[in-house]
Amino acid sequence: MTKYVTILNGEQYEVEIDKDGNILLNGERREVDFLALGPSLYSIITDYKSLEVVIDDEAGNVSVLMGGRLYETQVLDERALLMAMRKGGLGGGSGEVHAPMPGLIVAVPVEIGQEIQQGQTVVILESMKMQNELKSPIDGVVQAINVTAGQTVDKNAILVVISPPSEE
Amino acid sequence: MPEKTNINKVLIANRGEIAIRIIRACRDLGIPTVAVYSDADRTALHVRYADEAVYIGGSRPAESYLRKDTLIEAARKTGADAIHPGYGFLAENADFAQQVIDEKLTWIGPPPNAIATMGDKHQAREAVKKYNVPLIPGTPAGLPDEELVAAADRIGFPVLIKAVAGGGGKGMRAVHRAEDFREALATARREAESAFGNGDVYIEKLLVGARHIEFQILADMHGNTIHLGERECSIQRRHQKLVEEAPSTFVDDDLREKMGKMAIAAAQSVNYVNAGTIECMVDKDKNYYFLEMNTRLQVEHPVTELVTGVDLAKEQIRIARGRPMTHTESFMNPRGWAIEARINAEDPYNNFMPSTGKITTLITPTGPGVRVDSGVYPGAEISPYYDSMIAKLITWGETRAEAILRMRRALSEYTIMGLKHNIPFHINLMNSFSFITGQIDTNFVEQRFQMDTYENNPTQQELETAAIAATLYAHRKRQLAAQVVAPAKRDTSNWKWVGRWERMQK
Numbered sequence: 001m002t003k004y005v006t007i008l009n010g011e012q013y014e015v016e017i018d019k020d021g022n023i024l025l026n027g028e029r030r031e032v033d034f035l036a037l038g039p040s041l042y043s044i045i046t047d048y049k050s051l052e053v054v055i056d057d058e059a060g061n062v063s064v065l066m067g068g069r070l071y072e073t074q075v076l077d078e079r080a081l082l083m084a085m086r087k088g089g090l091g092g093g094s095g096e097v098h099a100p101m102p103g104l105i106v107a108v109p110v111e112i113g114q115e116i117q118q119g120q121t122v123v124i125l126e127s128m129k130m131q132n133e134l135k136s137p138i139d140g141v142v143q144a145i146n147v148t149a150g151q152t153v154d155k156n157a158i159l160v161v162i163s164p165p166s167e168e
Numbered sequence: 169m170p171e172k173t174n175i176n177k178v179l180i181a182n183r184g185e186i187a188i189r190i191i192r193a194c195r196d197l198g199i200p201t202v203a204v205y206s207d208a209d210r211t212a213l214h215v216r217y218a219d220e221a222v223y224i225g226g227s228r229p230a231e232s233y234l235r236k237d238t239l240i241e242a243a244r245k246t247g248a249d250a251i252h253p254g255y256g257f258l259a260e261n262a263d264f265a266q267q268v269i270d271e272k273l274t275w276i277g278p279p280p281n282a283i284a285t286m287g288d289k290h291q292a293r294e295a296v297k298k299y300n301v302p303l304i305p306g307t308p309a310g311l312p313d314e315e316l317v318a319a320a321d322r323i324g325f326p327v328l329i330k331a332v333a334g335g336g337g338k339g340m341r342a343v344h345r346a347e348d349f350r351e352a353l354a355t356a357r358r359e360a361e362s363a364f365g366n367g368d369v370y371i372e373k374l375l376v377g378a379r380h381i382e383f384q385i386l387a388d389m390h391g392n393t394i395h396l397g398e399r400e401c402s403i404q405r406r407h408q409k410l411v412e413e414a415p416s417t418f419v420d421d422d423l424r425e426k427m428g429k430m431a432i433a434a435a436q437s438v439n440y441v442n443a444g445t446i447e448c449m450v451d452k453d454k455n456y457y458f459l460e461m462n463t464r465l466q467v468e469h470p471v472t473e474l475v476t477g478v479d480l481a482k483e484q485i486r487i488a489r490g491r492p493m494t495h496t497e498s499f500m501n502p503r504g505w506a507i508e509a510r511i512n513a514e515d516p517y518n519n520f521m522p523s524t525g526k527i528t529t530l531i532t533p534t535g536p537g538v539r540v541d542s543g544v545y546p547g548a549e550i551s552p553y554y555d556s557m558i559a560k561l562i563t564w565g566e567t568r569a570e571a572i573l574r575m576r577r578a579l580s581e582y583t584i585m586g587l588k589h590n591i592p593f594h595i596n597l598m599n600s601f602s603f604i605t606g607q608i609d610t611n612f613v614e615q616r617f618q619m620d621t622y623e624n625n626p627t628q629q630e631l632e633t634a635a636i637a638a639t640l641y642a643h644r645k646r647q648l649a650a651q652v653v654a655p656a657k658r659d660t661s662n663w664k665w666v667g668r669w670e671r672m673q674k
Contacts, residue, residue: 004639004642004643006635006639008631008634008635008638009626009631011631013631013632013635013636013639015635015636015639017639017640017643023640025632025635025636030632030636032640034636034637034640036644039528039529040528040529040585041529042637044633044636044637046633047629049633051633053634053637054531054583054585055637055638055641056529056585057641057642057645062638062641062642063585064634064637064638064641065583065585066630066633067630068579068580068591068592068595069626069630070592071626071631071635071638073635073638075639075641075642077642077646100522100523101522101524101552102524103552126362127522127524127552128513128555129363129555130522132519132521132522133519155524
């Protein structure tokens with residue numbers, strides 16, 4: 001029996017798979033016919049519902065495209081679950097603003113120590129001929145600014161770090 | 169009589185879907201083709217699709233697709249005797265057109281002086297004014313800040329700040345209140361400077377509730393100029409078109425007749441030859457104003473092709489060869505309805521943020537009334553160097569309703585994985601009541617369209633199925649990884665194993 005916890009939309013789903021491929025979802029038995037059709041293309045039949053799904057993964061995150069909707073999940077096995085718990089719980093928002101693509105920093109309209117709100121623009125990045133406003137994922141205080149205007153950055157570079165406001 | 173020229177090989181000075189569109193037209197005509205490519209495009213589809221391909225430099229456009237001498241040298245090396253510029257890059261660069269002609273190559277496009285006049289917004293307005301073409305109130309280009317501030321007050325808000333060297337939605341900014349004007353002006357100048365190397369801007373009155381409607385023009389060297397009807401392009405975001413259709417629900421026979429005549433007059437004002445587009449703004453009282461002329465084949469040309477039956481890319485080549493064009497009468501009665509959805513690598517759930525990456529899965533829709541002009545394939549890398557448009561999905565129906573239903577069906581078949589794209593936006597748009605009834609204007613997407621209005625939350629059953637599918641996927645991948653690793657684990661060291669193997673071979 002292999003046990004997983006899959007996180008989707010902030011909810012945890014406990015999925016157990018035994019040697020014969022039987023599936024338990026949150027402790028309940030489910031009849032699932034899951035068949036690979038090609039690279040990342042699968043057919044899944046459950047409760048007579050026939051669905052074609054496309055599944056991909058990147059860095060431990062598994063994305064499922066089903067019925068025109070993209071479901072972004074994290075599948076954790078027992079070891080990964082243990083590590084995530086030690087790091088401070090599941091699904092906590094990170095205060096790092098990454099470059100979603102390579103580009104040129106146009107402006108950084110915040111300062112270290114500044115109090116900012118979720119959704120506030122912290123970096124303006126130019127890429128694909130467009131200026132994109134990168135916003136803070138959380139409320140907090142600007143802890144570090146790693147770039148300056150005019151600099152080019154690679155994909156996934158950490159541009160600005162925001163620390164959550166200290167609890168009083 | 170104009171001179172007839174033969175075209176024996178065409179170099180396409182472009183990339184992506186438009187390069188493939190032009191290569192296809194050449195193939196239909198039996199003309200061999202030459203593609204050009206940058207470092208980022210060695211494996212691009214246009215390179216694989218052409219008969220010959222020439223490397224022209226680095227990934228940034230300035231190092232490759234914008235290098236005039238290199239492109240002409242590429243034509244020389246391969247014996248191409250004509251150059252098609254596509255759209256974007258050097259398509260509306262009069263100097264390049266002139267250079268091509270001076271090198272005794274055929275330029276598949278309009279005359280350089282027509283490009284130059286229409287490319288300069290002030291000159292364009294002066295040229296068409298003489299032909300009684302109606303214009304939006306505005307200022308000439310290149311005024312200093314203080315005069316622009318005064319002019320904005322005189323014209324009345326809202327106004328639009330536009331970059332002289334801009335186009336295609338780049339370098340434009342709407343200002344609704346006088347107190348925001350100076351800051352917006354500074355931003356517009358900064359963007360124009362970084363994007364085009366020219367910070368000059370001008371101002372135009374912003375029409376509220378207006379539609380963007382344009383007319384397709386074809387003109388040959390034998391004095392024929394016709395229009396092929398209108399395209400409705402009001403579904404835009406930040407002045408970037410997202411969906412186009414032909415005809416427009418807003419244009420009746422009377423308006424088509426009047427605007428068509430005006431479009432032909434505007435083209436004739438610069439002695440236009442080849443394919444071009446007259447872009448207009450039309451307000452809710454059906455007053456229309458000339459906006460600009462695009463002196464090239466446009467992204468949205470397929471919708472016109474589907475309702476007229478004319479292959480515009482082929483017609484461009486025919487005109488460039490000095491032949492009279494196939495049709496010499498304007499198209500007043502569109503056949504059926506066509507809609508185009510631009511498929512962009514942009515995330516509609518995150519402010520249309522561009523997305524780069526590798527396309528891992530690509531399933532392209534087919535079936536009745538569906539056309540896909542695409543520049544990508546499974547495994548293709550979408551780089552940050554070029555435009556985010558990766559394909560165009562075009563559907564045709566006998567009626568607008570049929571075209572919309574086919575678009576819905578085709579969008580649901582379209583599967584692209586590996587990067588974020590705007591197919592969910594198009595699905596929601598095709599379900600929106602305003603779009604279905606044609607109640608749209610150029611502000612519709614930005615001001616009255618929300619992604620979540622048309623979406624239901626996933627059901628518990630759907631979430632459970634997705635969670636199970638994701639888990640089974642991860643589980644199988646882990647099992648597979650375990651199998652791959654296992655055979656490599658030998659009970660002795662690899663050196664011992666090699667030694668044994670060698671002894672056995674003796």
